Amino acid sequence: MTPVVATPSPSRQRRRILQATIIVLVVLLGNLPYVGSWASDQYDQWQSHKPDYMRANGRWDIVADSGSRSIHAAMLRTGKVLLMAGSGNDKKNFDAKRFETVLWDPVANTFQKIYTPWDVFCAGHAFLPNGELLIAGGTKAYEVLAQDSPDGKKKEYKGLKDAYLFDPILERFVRTGFLQHARWYPTLVTLANGAVVAVSGLNENGDIDPGNTESYSAASASWIEHPDLRKEFPTYPSLLLAADGRLFFSGANAGYGPASLAARQSGLWNLTNNNFQTVPGLPLPEVNETAGTVMLAPAQDQKVMFIGGGGVGDTQVATDRTAIVDLSRPAPAWVRGPDLSSPKRYPGAVVLPDDTVLVSGGSRRYRAKDTLTAEIYNPVTNTFRQVADPHVGRDYHSEYLLLPDGRVAVFGSNPLSDDNTFDTRVEVYSPPYLYAGTRPVVQGAPTAVTRGTTISFRTSQQVGKVRLIRPGAYTHVTDTEQRSVALPITAQSNGTVTVSVPANPNVLPGDWYMLFVDNGANVPSVATWVQVAQ
Incomplete structure (x- = not known):
C-alpha cells in the first residue's frame, strides 16, 4: 500500500519560511560587526588587486x-x-x-x-x-x-x-x-x-x-x-x-x-x-x-x-x-x-x-x-x-x-x-x-667601477636615467647607508648606454651598489650589483 504523505498547507509553509528568515536575520544582526568587517575586507582585497x-x-x-x-x-x-x-x-x-x-x-x-x-x-x-x-x-x-x-x-x-x-x-x-x-x-x-x-x-x-x-x-x-x-x-x-x-x-x-x-x-x-x-x-x-x-x-x-x-x-x-x-x-x-x-x-x-x-x-x-x-x-x-x-x-x-x-x-x-x-x-x-609596462633589461654592466671614469652597458630599451643605490642597513629608524647616486648619461645609441661615474668619494663611498636604469617613463630594471672601488 502506498503511504500517504501529508502536504503542508500554504499558510504553514509561509510560517516556516518566515521563521527561518527571522533566524537568519537575528544571526546576521548579532554578528553584524564581523559580517561587515569580512565584507569590507573582501571588497578591499578585490579592489587592491585590480x-x-x-x-x-x-x-x-x-x-x-x-x-x-x-x-x-x-x-x-x-x-x-x-x-x-x-x-x-x-x-x-x-x-x-x-x-x-x-x-x-x-x-x-x-x-x-x-x-x-x-x-x-x-x-x-x-x-x-x-x-x-x-x-x-x-x-x-x-x-x-x-x-x-x-x-x-x-x-x-x-x-x-x-x-x-x-x-x-x-x-x-x-x-x-x-x-x-x-x-x-x-x-x-x-x-x-x-x-x-x-x-x-x-x-x-x-x-x-x-x-x-x-x-x-x-x-x-x-x-x-x-x-x-x-x-x-x-x-x-x-x-x-x-x-x-x-x-x-x-x-x-x-x-x-x-x-x-x-x-x-x-x-x-x-x-x-x-x-x-x-x-x-x-x-x-x-x-x-x-x-x-x-x-x-x-x-x-x-x-x-x-x-x-x-x-x-x-x-x-x-x-x-x-x-x-x-x-x-x-x-x-x-x-x-x-x-x-x-x-x-x-x-x-x-x-x-x-x-x-x-x-x-x-x-x-x-x-x-x-x-x-x-x-x-x-x-x-x-x-x-x-x-x-x-x-x-x-x-x-x-x-x-x-x-x-x-x-x-x-x-x-x-x-x-x-x-x-x-x-x-x-x-x-x-x-x-x-x-606600468615592460621593464628594461641591463646586460654587460661591469661588476666593478672606478670613480671619475665612464662605463658602458647594453639595455633592451631607451634609458631615461641611471642610478646607483646603496643597499640599506636599518635599525631604530636609522639607516646611515641609504643613498641614490645619479650616473649622468653621456651617450646612448643602438642599445648601448655610456654613463659617467661621479668622482667625489663623499658622494659615492666605496661599496657594492644596486645599478638601476629606467625606460624614461620611470619604469626601472631589476638591479645589477656593481662594486665601487675604494
Whole structure:
C-alpha cells in the first residue's frame, strides 16, 4: 500500500519560511560587526588587486613569516637579507643566551638560521667597501625597573665592546677588534676612506656616552680612538656623509640621550677639527625623537628630508611635519616640507629607483601599533600622495629595505603590550612602477667601477636615467647607508648606454651598489650589483 504523505498547507509553509528568515536575520544582526568587517575586507582585497588600482597605488603582500624578532636588517650584495635579532628584546632569551639571526632569500623565500655568538640586540652597523657588514656593540645587560630592583633604583641597559663582521659569501659572523668604548644604541657611519665612525650609545654601566669618538680600520681590524673628536649625541643619532666630507646630524634619534637642545641640535660635524656648524630652522625641534631621515635622490643634490617624529622618551606626542635642507648651500637651513597624511613616530622611509620616497608604517603614539598608511613623496613636485595601505602595522623595532627587484620589504614591529607582542611577518610593497609596462633589461654592466671614469652597458630599451643605490642597513629608524647616486648619461645609441661615474668619494663611498636604469617613463630594471672601488 502506498503511504500517504501529508502536504503542508500554504499558510504553514509561509510560517516556516518566515521563521527561518527571522533566524537568519537575528544571526546576521548579532554578528553584524564581523559580517561587515569580512565584507569590507573582501571588497578591499578585490579592489587592491585590480590592474588600474595597482598601476596607481601599488600593492602590499604578506609573503612569509620569518619566525624571528628582527631588530636589524641589512641588504647584502648577494641579494639576501640579514635579519638580526639577538635576544630580540626578550630577557628570557638573553638569560638563556639564545641569540638569533636569520638570512632571508627573497627569491626562494626561504630562511636560514645563522649562528650568532653574542647579543647583537641594539648594536650599530655599517657596510665596509668590500660588502661585509660591520656590527659593533650590543647588549651586556637588560634594564631592571625600579619596582624589580633590590635597591629600588632603575638600572638601564648596558652596552658591549664586541664587534663582528658578517661575511655575505661565507654567510657567517667573524669576530674583529673590540670597541674602545662599550656601546648600546650606537650609530655607525662609513666615511669616504672606508673607515667607519662609531658614536653614542649606553656604556657598560648604562650611562650615555659623553662624546667619545672612535673609528674602525679594516686594514688593522681594530678601533682607533679620537680624543680630539668629542661630540655628544643622543642614542642612534641619524648621521649622513655629506659631499664635503662632514657628517650631517639631522637631529633625529631614537631612545636615550641628553635632554639639552644643544646635544640634539642639527648640524654639520667636521671630523678634521671637531667644528660643528649648526643647521637652524627645523620646525618643532622638541619632537625630533623617533623621526626618520633620508637623503633625497640624487645624492649629488645634497637634499635631506626629516620625517615625522615625537617627544623625548615615552611621551605620546607625535607630529606629521616634514622638513627639507639643502646641504650644498654655504649656510644650510631647514624649510618645512609637506605634511604627512597623519602624525608618525618610527616612520619607515625608502628611496625608490624612480627618485621618489616611500614613507610607510609608524605610530601615532609611543610604541602604539595603529598606523596602516603608506604614501610616496615626489621631490619634483614636493608633494605626498597616499598609496595602497599595508596589511601590518609597524612601529618600534621595524625595518625597511629596497630589494634588487625594485620592491620594498618590511620586517618587525614591537608595540608596547602586556604580552610583548612582536610581529615576525614579512610584508613586501610593489610600487606602482611595477605595473606600468615592460621593464628594461641591463646586460654587460661591469661588476666593478672606478670613480671619475665612464662605463658602458647594453639595455633592451631607451634609458631615461641611471642610478646607483646603496643597499640599506636599518635599525631604530636609522639607516646611515641609504643613498641614490645619479650616473649622468653621456651617450646612448643602438642599445648601448655610456654613463659617467661621479668622482667625489663623499658622494659615492666605496661599496657594492644596486645599478638601476629606467625606460624614461620611470619604469626601472631589476638591479645589477656593481662594486665601487675604494
